[in-house]
Amino acid sequence: MNWRSTAAVFFAPLVLASACAGRPHGPPRGVNDGERAAAAPSALLIIGFDADADLAVTAAEVDAGGRREFARADRDADGVVSPFEYNAWAEAALGGLHAPRRLAFDSNVDNSITAAEFAAALQALMRSLDANGDGRIVRAELVRERPQAMAAQQGAPPPPTGGGARRRPPT
Numbered sequence: 001m002n003w004r005s006t007a008a009v010f011f012a013p014l015v016l017a018s019a020c021a022g023r024p025h026g027p028p029r030g031v032n033d034g035e036r037a038a039a040a041p042s043a044l045l046i047i048g049f050d051a052d053a054d055l056a057v058t059a060a061e062v063d064a065g066g067r068r069e070f071a072r073a074d075r076d077a078d079g080v081v082s083p084f085e086y087n088a089w090a091e092a093a094l095g096g097l098h099a100p101r102r103l104a105f106d107s108n109v110d111n112s113i114t115a116a117e118f119a120a121a122l123q124a125l126m127r128s129l130d131a132n133g134d135g136r137i138v139r140a141e142l143v144r145e146r147p148q149a150m151a152a153q154q155g156a157p158p159p160p161t162g163g164g165a166r167r168r169p170p171t
């Protein structure tokens with residue numbers, strides 16, 4: 001291997017990486033800058049609970065929105081959400097990818113989520129998101145810096161995060 005081919009091996013990925021970081025193809029600059037930040041799938045749900053559209057989500061809005069989502073998830077209206085119903089709901093309401101696992105809702109692990117369990121899980125979620133503890137979730141509390149923004153831009157899969165990141169539906 002002469003120095004040129006050696007250089008090509010070592011330098012080509014760097015050039016590729018800097019090209020990706022510097023001037024990405026696809027969306028125009030400005031839109032793309034947002035890739036450095038991300039909101040969790042649960043944030044999509046919380047945002048949807050903002051009934052009065054004041055950009056803040058209160059505990060009362062989480063309660064009301066949670067009842068609505070429970071009714072949506074309980075497709076056969078038997079009063080509990082089965083694993084099948086949960087997976088379908090998580091796909092539709094949370095985008096599926098990295099959605100909270102079903103056991104985060106099924107607190108007694110009996111394979112059915114009651115309305116009370118569903119409501120409790122959402123209130124726990126709200127507490128976990130309410131960074132300043134004022135009882136309201138604002139957008140700044142939903143957006144996070146993406147620690148692996150560079151890796152994602154280069155096509156590498158991000159490492160698992162706290163909740164366990166997997167492509168398959170939550171169970």
Ligand SMILES: [Ca+2]
Nearest residue numbers: 050054056057
């Ligand atoms: Ca609101």
Ligand SMILES: [Ca+2]
Nearest residue numbers: 074078080081
């Ligand atoms: Ca059901």
Ligand SMILES: [Ca+2]
Nearest residue numbers: 130134136137
């Ligand atoms: Ca807050």
